[in-house]
Amino acid sequence: MVTKIQISEVGKRYEGRNPVEALSDVTLTVDDSEFVCLVGPSGCGKSTLLRMIMGLHRPSAGTVDVFADDPVLPPTAMVFQDYSIFPWKTVEQNVRFGFEGRRLPRAECDARVDKWLERLGLSQFRRAYPAALSGGMRQRVSIARALAVEPEVLLMDEPFAALDAQLRRVLQEELLALWQQDRRTVVFVTHSLEEAILLGDRIVVMSARPGRIIADIRVPFDRPRSPQIRTAPEFAELEGEIWAQLRDEVDRSLVGGAR
């Protein structure tokens, strides 16, 4: 196994009038081609951890390393919950925007834009503006933009949380199929244990703030996985097991007013 991300004894404290200790002593290794899901109560520092992997925030203690194969291109790309696409750009321009600042030949950019529009079912909407699209299609644009960069590490921060339950299911299944084609390294934050079990190789459970890792669970379902595993008795069992670990932390975060 080749290590792709190494997080060692990381703490994060936001300074200010009311300082917040967001993370404490987090150590986590993510291997190349692993799909790791992070779950934990609201405010436990999951997004903070993603932002540190992306290099947007620095840890207050410890180290975060991403071992990139390419010394030039930035190794990470992020998909956020709220689409984060530009309303004044077309679908195609939004996907192309992912390359801004990355030195890629024009023909390579064009080929990637075509490929990822096609793979996300967006080709016929390439000239549309986001306002004309449904929430599900907009989120497909965000995902296409991140994947078109072909990052070594894809970071996803509750990417389906704003979608209704059915659309969420559809996008989960699409992501499962897409990921199984090229298996890049993914760190995926979610509040849904079902989503985490369907998609992840491992589920990392975090405590109430300051977030620490309280469990690291390997998902026992083989790849390629079919969405039908949702109905397997082992699926519900695993969901129950993880919830048992998480439940006290969710209670604690409510009592402590975690945000």
Ligand SMILES: Nc1ncnc2c1ncn2[C@@H]1O[C@H](COP(=O)(O)OP(=O)(O)OP(=O)(O)O)[C@@H](O)[C@H]1O
């Ligand atoms: N830039 C910031 N400045 C000050 N405090 C912050 C900042 N960003 C996050 N926090 C605080 O740090 C804590 C962790 O926030 P973070 O968003 O990482 O948690 P989370 O687990 O992703 O939450 P949620 O599940 O609700 O999205 C929270 O209490 C939050 O209010």
